[in-house]
Amino acid sequence: MLRLDGLNKFFGGLPALQDVCMSVPAGQLTALIGPNGAGKSTLINCMTGVLSPTSGSIRFMDQEIAGLPAHRITRLGIHRTFQNLRLFPRLSVLDNVLTGLTREGGESMFMAMLRLPYLRHRERRLRLRALEAMDQFGLADKAGWPAGVLAYGDKKRVELARAIVGRPKLLLLDEPVAGLNAEETAAVGEQLRNLRRAGHTILLVEHDMDLVMNIADLVVVLDSGCCIATGTADEVRRNPLVLEAYLGRMEATA
Ligand SMILES: Nc1ncnc2c1ncn2[C@@H]1O[C@H](COP(=O)(O)OP(=O)(O)OP(=O)(O)O)[C@@H](O)[C@H]1O
Structure with missing residues (x-):
């Protein structure tokens, strides 16, 4: 490969x-x-x-x-994690993991504001993928927590979930x-x-x-x-x- x-x-x-x-x-x-x-x-x-x-x-x-x-x-x-944590401490665990999917968003602000059904559907699909990735690392119950308050071990797991969510x-x-x-x-x-x-x-x-x-x-x-x-x-x-x-x-x- x-x-x-x-x-x-x-x-x-x-x-x-x-x-x-x-x-x-x-x-x-x-x-x-x-x-x-x-x-x-x-x-x-x-x-x-x-x-x-x-x-x-x-x-x-x-x-x-x-x-x-x-x-x-x-x-x-090719996706990676870093030796030193690179999380957004004030964002929730879910939102941190979703940043691993930015490549798959990409609509304009105007389109996002229209809240078209297909965009809402895609948003739901991406959230589901993020939740699945968090589940693989035992983080599903912490989805709403700000990443900054997590224990160090959980922060490392958030990095791993973010790295795999984009498949x-x-x-x-x-x-x-x-x-x-x-x-x-x-x-x-x-x-x-x-x-x-x-x-x-x-x-x-x-x-x-x-x-x-x-x-x-x-x-x-x-x-x-x-x-x-x-x-x-x-x-x-x-x-x-x-x-x-x-x-x-x-x-x-x-
Ligand atoms: N930006 C840089 N400028 C100058 N020298 C560098 C730079 N980055 C790495 N080096 C040098 O290159 C060599 C390899 O460093 P590197 O950090 O890749 O090793 P490493 O195997 O990852 O080490 P560690 O296990 O300590 O992280 C070292 O001699 C280091 O000092």
């Missing part, structure tokens, strides 16, 4: 990504891991049009998307369980597994190794901007390069 070839990104002459080649297969959950500063955020920022790669190719469903602006990439069906072809999740406790992490892990079972294609950037090893079909490892390993969780866990570059470093700091 997504294929990166020879991707490079330099910041002021310093390489953040070097000749990265990787694939995200359709219908699978691919995890992107690597130590701090490995280039994970830079990579997904290039995939989503937040950054333009210096060189190389990003093909999404047979279309070259490297360097396209973010709104065009979203329109093609993306590819879902990029940037550290969805960062800051969550063990119980909340397990719950989100189960919800991600359900999304995967429902046929979603997911690229998960995550530091939580237990979660990654439990739910990923494929694991890609970045280190110092280079892709050093790709394989199943078991293959990657046994790869000496990964042990040296990633797990070894973790053990050294433990």
